[in-house]
Amino acid sequence: MEILRVESLSKTYGEGETRVVALRDVSFSISKGEFVLVVGPSGSGKTTLLNLIGALDTPTFGRVFIDGRDIFTMKEEELSVFRRRNIGFVFQAYNLVPELNVEENIVLPLLLDYKKPDRQYIDELLDLLGLSDRKHHLPNQLSGGQQQRVAIGRALASRPAIILADEPTGNLDSKNSREIVNLMKLSVEKYKQTLIMITHNPNFAALADRIFNVEDGIVTELGGKGK
């Protein structure tokens, strides 16, 4: 079943001399439950692609359908509700809320949805992330890797249909990285989620269902373990 479809998506930044074409006419579709890896050199347009899929930015041209709905036609309010229920973000630069502690950061998307966090699930999540004894710490009291794990926890907390992760293991050692990716994979399988992850780590290729390569704004599929 198709969960995400991208139709001739293009993005151009700036004008004149500073004009950068970050994405050129990108189209693909992803089915529910797939684990997609996005690779490519720095500056090729990976983050741009992810931002557009998550509607954090507007495309210059093209459309994105999630669950059959064209996300760029949605109204602001509708879109935020849609986003907090269906999309989980892991940013390249964590972007935790400095005033909130670990636990609060993780349950934030649920709180914004006026839902009572499922205690057991959250504890389980904290445990999996190895943050149980850090749950009352503030982000600036954590190491980079720990902050990254909090960001992942936040993305998983509301069990969204799609998880968009921008180099979630950039700050972790290889053992930790593997654990985190396994954790995400576990969650994805358990809750039938779809994971799109940018990485520079070639070791994860074996875990992915599909691999997209981005180069100069053009996306090509490299295949994966599924193919």
Place this chain on the structure above:
Amino acid sequence: MRNYLALVPKYLAAHKKRTDLAIISVALSVALVTAIFSMLDVFLRFEKIQVIHDYGNYHLLIKDASAQEMQAIASRIDVEEAGRWIELGQASINGVRCAVGALDENLADNLNIKVIAGKYPAAKNEIMLEQWAVESHRLNVKINDTVRISSPGHVGREFKVSGIYNDLANMKAKAVPGVLMSLDGAAAIKPGAELSYIVLFKRGVKILNAEKEIKDTLKIADERIQRNERLLAVIGQSKHKAAVEIYTTGAILFLIVLIAGVMMIYNTFNISVMERVRQFGLLRCIGASRSQIRKLVEREGLAITLRAIPIGVIAGVIVTFILSAILKFYNSSLFASMPLFVISVSGIGAGIATGFLTVSIASFLPARKAAMVSPINAVTGSGDIKISRSKKRGLLTKVFRVEIAMGINNAVMKKKTLFLMSCSIAISIILFLGFQVFVDFMHAGMKTTKPYTPDISLTSEQGISEGLYKRLSDIDGVKKAYGRRFAYVEAAFDAARLTEAYKKQVGNIEVKDNGIFVPPENSWLISYDRNQLNWAKRDLIDGTLDEDKLNARNGIIAVMTNVRKGVTINTVNLQLGDKVYIKTPAGTRELTVMGRLRSVPFRDSKPNLSTFIITEKLFTELAGESPYQIIDIQLKKRNQEQTVKEIKGMLDSSITLHDARQKNAELDQAFLTMAVFVYGFVAVIALISILNIINTMNTSVASKTRYLGVMRAVGMSGAQMDKMVLAEAATYSLTGCLAGCVLGVMLQRALIADLLSSFRIVWRFPLAQIILIWILTLLVTALSVISPLKRIKAKGISEVIGSL
């Protein structure tokens, strides 16, 4: 980039929005200080002109001065002008009561006496009269006419009218013509009359020191010296209790203005301090030395102040200019010597100094902090937020929806920001409430015309007939004419209602068995018509002033204050429902107190037990048919001179015409001079406070841009974001408002009750002001976050997050 200092313009340009906000904040603060201090400076200059006009341009008056004393004083080098003045008191001129005095010609100008026609009396037998008196219906004389002046106990003498001088408002209103003669003339009609010596010192002389010197060398007793305290007060040289109280109050309030200026800048700078600490930490990490950072900060502060200070100074000067323009517009002749565009060096100096000083302090702080913590801590921002016992924070979420709880939390978490934000709002409120003291002071200390103030009053000992009253009311130019009758009656009531103060004054009072006293003095009974009852409403303490009700139930209105020997005291303590027994030719009448008034706008020269107001109908029943003693007239705006002429034409010489128009106008003018500045102060403070709140809220939201982007990425909706930001802003405003109102009210009370005690201003809880403050602050807060929120929402989320 050739030099590291080139970072400064780059940084400022890269953060244009933030730089603009910082500039606005500095400019506002400079404008506040410049405006308030310039206004004070200019106000004192205007007030000096006003005081000189109202009280004369002299500093000291030495009573009963001898020739040798006068000689000694006149020869002092610090004396600008000096001359003699003899007050001869009441006399009559061609049978009309007048007041006679003699004044050296060189002082005429200082005492605002200007010869309009003819010449200043020089010879023994010459006099000068006020213009209105010359034209009065009872005293029709011309220049060179001969008049007869006689004073009690002396034979009359013939004088020649040598000149006419300007009207003096008070004399005109009292209908007592002022007669000026030469010193020789005065000596001739009253040899040995008390002579006063009037002295004006030169500019810059320490007057009290000079006074002491004169007193010591000439051995003049204290009682013989009178100061023109008001003039001394406006030039800052008075040691009079009232003046010192005003100085102290002013000093306190102006100190608060300075603090407010500092707070405003400090607060906006503080909001971005943490970011700056991080930036400086980063520079330190890559090898910048402390002194390099110091230079960087200096440069940046300079760049901001250089742009902000001119804006602030110009704004402050413009405000002052507007106020001067208003005053000059209303009284161009009085303030002719005042330039329209006054540059107050002290005001501008104070503004610039505050701006420079605060910016350097406020911008050095993050640099110091960055220098103190290890560079790496500065970069990660550890210590940015103190770990609070956050477990209980869940509570907030239980009471409020999550976005509101988060907003409040954001505000409460950063204690220092919360403190500074609230302080910045609170201090504005404290200032606003503090400066209100001057409004109270002005209303308590200065008289103004009221809706019932008459332009013309007619009085007559014999009484004025109903017929004349009718004809006067029918004159085209008369807006309103209202007659008053009064009578002195024996009024008695429960002896317990007499105050101790009164009993002390009159001594033993006989009390009958039924508790009613035997009146030791008469009471003043005044009749009011429907109009006058209506006007009296503003002085009503309780009860009713309804004419029909008063008539139907034999009602009487008690006036709670009474003027005895020129001093206002409470003689009675009557309550609603008390019975008052008034003796009439037809026996004793029982009346009921149905209303109580604070005061009446006129006083009686006789000492009375109490004053009562009664309707015209009941007055007639009590005192019988009687003519009016007083008719007050209000004129229409147009053709007043013509109307006054018509009125004069109807009067015979038994009726005195009191023309109070000039006096009223002068009272209003004096009030206006002060009011323009007092309200100017309050308005400037309110306006700048509002702009300051808008600016700080803007800054606060702008510094949260990235955070808000993250929240949106995580799924916060626009409406939720609005509520969160609003909740945070409201937390600042509410704490600020609360603190400001509590402290402001305390300050107001302290100033009025303790400091300004000699003005006997009644302090009341400023409920209306407080309600206004709350509404305004909340409204402004809400309005001020709307536009920055809109700006953020207009941008893409990824762009916002990326904008570090």
